[in-house]
Amino acid sequence: MGELKAAVVASLAIASVAQADAVHARASKTQPNWFQTSPDNYAGTIETGAAPFLAQTNPAPFGQATYVPNAPLETSEPIQGANGRNIFHLMGDQSPYFSPQEGFGVDEYPLPKGVNITHMHMLQRHGSRYPSSSEGLSSWGAGIASAIKNGTVFKGGLDFLNDWTYNLGEEILVPIGRQELFDSGILNYYNYGHLYDNSSKIVVRTTLQSRMLESCENFLAGFFGLNWRDHANILATVDSAVTGDYACTKELESLESIETPVGTWIETYLKNRTAHLRTLTGSYDWTFTDTYHAQSLCPYETISVGYSPFCELFSYEDWEGYEYLMDIEFAAMSGFLSATGRAQGKYWVEEFLARVEGHFVTAPANQTGCNMTLDTNPVTFPLNQSLYLEFTHDANIVSVLTAFGLTQFSDYLPLTGPPKNQQFSASKLVPFAGRLNIEIIKAPHKVTTKRSKKTKTADYVSGSGETYYVHFIQNQRTIPLHASFEACEYRDDGWCELSTFLEVQKKTLVEAEYSYACFGNWTAKNYGAVRNGVPV
Numbered sequence: 461m462g463e464l465k466a467a468v469v470a471s472l473a474i475a476s477v478a479q480a481d482a483v484h485a486r487a488s489k490t491q492p493n494w495f496q497t498s499p500d501n502y503a504g505t506i507e508t509g510a511a512p513f514l515a516q517t518n519p520a521p522f523g524q525a526t527y528v529p530n531a532p533l534e535t536s537e538p539i540q541g542a543n544g545r546n547i548f549h550l551m552g553d554q555s556p557y558f559s560p561q562e563g564f565g566v567d568e569y570p571l572p573k574g575v576n577i578t579h580m581h582m583l584q585r586h587g588s589r590y591p592s593s594s595e596g597l598s599s600w601g602a603g604i605a606s607a608i609k610n611g612t613v614f615k616g617g618l619d620f621l622n623d624w625t626y627n628l629g630e631e632i633l634v635p636i637g638r639q640e641l642f643d644s645g646i647l648n649y650y651n652y653g654h655l656y657d658n659s660s661k662i663v664v665r666t667t668l669q670s671r672m673l674e675s676c677e678n679f680l681a682g683f684f685g686l687n688w689r690d691h692a693n694i695l696a697t698v699d700s701a702v703t704g705d706y707a708c709t710k711e712l713e714s715l716e717s718i719e720t721p722v723g724t725w726i727e728t729y730l731k732n733r734t735a736h737l738r739t740l741t742g743s744y745d746w747t748f749t750d751t752y753h754a755q756s757l758c759p760y761e762t763i764s765v766g767y768s769p770f771c772e773l774f775s776y777e778d779w780e781g782y783e784y785l786m787d788i789e790f791a792a793m794s795g796f797l798s799a800t801g802r803a804q805g806k807y808w809v810e811e812f813l814a815r816v817e818g819h820f821v822t823a824p825a826n827q828t829g830c831n832m833t834l835d836t837n838p839v840t841f842p843l844n845q846s847l848y849l850e851f852t853h854d855a856n857i858v859s860v861l862t863a864f865g866l867t868q869f870s871d872y873l874p875l876t877g878p879p880k881n882q883q884f885s886a887s888k889l890v891p892f893a894g895r896l897n898i899e900i901i902k903a904p905h906k907v908t909t910k911r912s913k914k915t916k917t918a919d920y921v922s923g924s925g926e927t928y929y930v931h932f933i934q935n936q937r938t939i940p941l942h943a944s945f946e947a948c949e950y951r952d953d954g955w956c957e958l959s960t961f962l963e964v965q966k967k968t969l970v971e972a973e974y975s976y977a978c979f980g981n982w983t984a985k986n987y988g989a990v991r992n993g994v995p996v
């Protein structure tokens with residue numbers, strides 16, 4: 461087995477060297493070799509975990525009919541208080557991909573005859589992954605093991621811990637993560653395949669971090685098939701998640717500022733659960749942190765090995781608390797409750813606007829997070845594509861929605877518990893493989909604001925001329941632009957006229973206060989002081 465592995469690794473190494481040579485040979489004398497992705501010195505942490513054996517480890521059936529073809533994860537375990545509701549939609553950014561059934565306020569409508577989608581801009585999160593190095597789960601696992609060695613005997617609901625071992629990898633995609641991206645590629649091909657002009661290759665963007673590059677490749681395999689290299693060049697840049705080097709230097713400060721609110725909410729929502737679990741741990745001094753790690757292991761073990769006994773330790777209410785924890789974390793890290801929320805995402809809004817308007821990014825130094833070397837070169841920043849595909853991280857998507865000024869998602873999240881009609885939800889916005897699709901729509905006339913579900917209806921405003929619209933879709937559900945922008949009139953379909961939207965965005969970019977937010981001499985205030993994604 462070991463030898464076989466070594467042989468496979470050696471042959472892969474040879475193949476990748478050959479591939480790299482071929483790419484080198486093609487690189488022109490005047491352009492660097494932009495689309496080279498191997499060898500990859502910036503893959504970041506790469507650690508694989510135990511091979512799953514779900515057929516053997518799954519304690520199902522649990523009594524419900526659950527068979528779904530090709531949906532390998534065991535998510536039907538009985539959860540106290542769930543009454544048929546799905547806790548896997550309450551795991552924030554650790555939720556496996558799902559499309560939120562309740563949407564974001566409006567429904568989708570068929571396009572009236574004669575109306576065409578002309579462009580689609582996509583920002584796609586990587587798929588399900590092992591825990592990241594910073595989450596502390598592997599050392600928690602080691603702590604449990606040494607406690608057991610030391611004589612601790614866990615009781616009751618925790619007795620499975622007595623013969624449990626932590627066996628997850630780190631950072632890289634788990635199998636369902638590959639599937640999520642492959643499926644997204646297929647879904648996007650069905651939706652937008654027509655927009656690909658097969659006479660030329662498109663440039664797609666990702667980073668060199670292992671899960672990012674593989675997410676991109678799996679998506680492309682789904683979208684184009686295994687010959688995707690004939691259709692796309694991957695521009696993969698060094699990932700700040702690997703180097704810790706952020707263009708916006710104060711971003712790190714806003715990341716650190718979430719510790720207090722997150723700690724406060726953990727000690728609120730996990731109070732009773734922790735008190736209960738403490739009665740089952742013998743000599744082991746079980747704390748809030750233990751309860752929280754045990755809860756995180758439910759999503760991580762499920763996506764990694766297919767089933768986790770940790771899920772059933774928690775009630776549906778505990779999972780609502782977990783989701784709210786992730787909501788607080790993302791709002792405060794990259795959303796409207798973060799002093800750099802707008803600044804972090806400004807780069808992509810600028811790139812989007814530049815592509816829509818057909819010019820390179822123009823921004824004074826220190827006023828943008830864009831890489832101006834890449835964004836002023838037609839090879840790396842093409843303007844003639846109908847499809848723009850980019851792969852990124854959860855926090856980036858949240859910050860881009862913030863930089864667009866989608867104040868629908870700016871609700872304040874009190875540390876005493878969720879507000880009524882909460883709109884900002886990490887799981888609905890950035891589950892694993894979450895994605896924003898922005899459509900540019902060209903209509904021969906204005907489309908009426910009151911829409912009909914019947915395709916045959918003309919739906920046009922008589923006497924009006926050709927009109928372009930923009931349509932935001934997050935995880936297959938429309939984000940209604942009128943909910944955030946007064947200038948966008950109320951529409952059943954949530955679209956906004958493109959010219960109006962572009963006007964709005966010019967002001968929005970200024971609102972990010974990029975230079976002050978990123979390099980200014982401000983000090984982080986307590987949680988809740990920032991409500992608009994800029995320093996106060």
Ligand SMILES: *[C@@H]1O[C@H](CO)[C@@H](O)[C@H](O)[C@H]1NC(C)=O
Pocket residue numbers: 606607610743
């Ligand atoms: C092992 O148990 C002893 C006695 O309860 C305790 O003093 C010690 O800290 C424990 N060590 C570990 C690693 O848990």
Ligand SMILES: *[C@@H]1O[C@H](CO)[C@@H](O)[C@H](O)[C@H]1NC(C)=O
Pocket residue numbers: 658659
């Ligand atoms: C490109 O599309 C055209 C029209 O659909 C088709 O005839 C042609 O075979 C395609 N070429 C490739 C290389 O896929």
Ligand SMILES: *[C@@H]1O[C@H](CO)[C@@H](O)[C@H](O)[C@H]1NC(C)=O
Pocket residue numbers: 697698831832833834
């Ligand atoms: C811009 O991107 C290029 C190519 O990836 C890289 O070499 C350069 O360091 C980047 N510049 C900045 C300021 O990040």
Ligand SMILES: *[C@@H]1O[C@H](CO)[C@@H](O)[C@H](O)[C@H]1NC(C)=O
Pocket residue numbers: 732
């Ligand atoms: C926690 O326990 C206390 C005391 O038993 C009880 O009053 C309270 O309702 C419980 N809270 C939750 C969220 O279950």
Ligand SMILES: *[C@@H]1O[C@H](CO)[C@@H](O)[C@H](O)[C@H]1NC(C)=O
Pocket residue numbers: 825826975979
């Ligand atoms: C602009 O950025 C450069 C490096 O990117 C930095 O050295 C300089 O201090 C910045 N200037 C301002 C005014 O922030």
Ligand SMILES: *[C@@H]1O[C@H](CO)[C@@H](O)[C@H](O)[C@H]1NC(C)=O
Pocket residue numbers: 657659660661662842844845846
């Ligand atoms: C865009 O223009 C470049 C340079 O002319 C060309 O190489 C490329 O094929 C074009 N791409 C598309 C999608 O038309």
Ligand SMILES: *[C@@H]1O[C@H](CO)[C@@H](O)[C@H](O)[C@H]1NC(C)=O
Pocket residue numbers: 574575576902903904
């Ligand atoms: C939409 O596309 C069809 C088919 O190419 C074309 O006939 C029609 O004029 C287009 N509509 C607009 C508004 O450009």
Ligand SMILES: *[C@@H]1O[C@H](CO)[C@@H](O)[C@H](O)[C@H]1NC(C)=O
Pocket residue numbers: 981
């Ligand atoms: C930053 O602000 C603090 C408090 O207002 C002040 O004491 C300090 O001198 C300032 N630092 C710089 C470099 O301006």
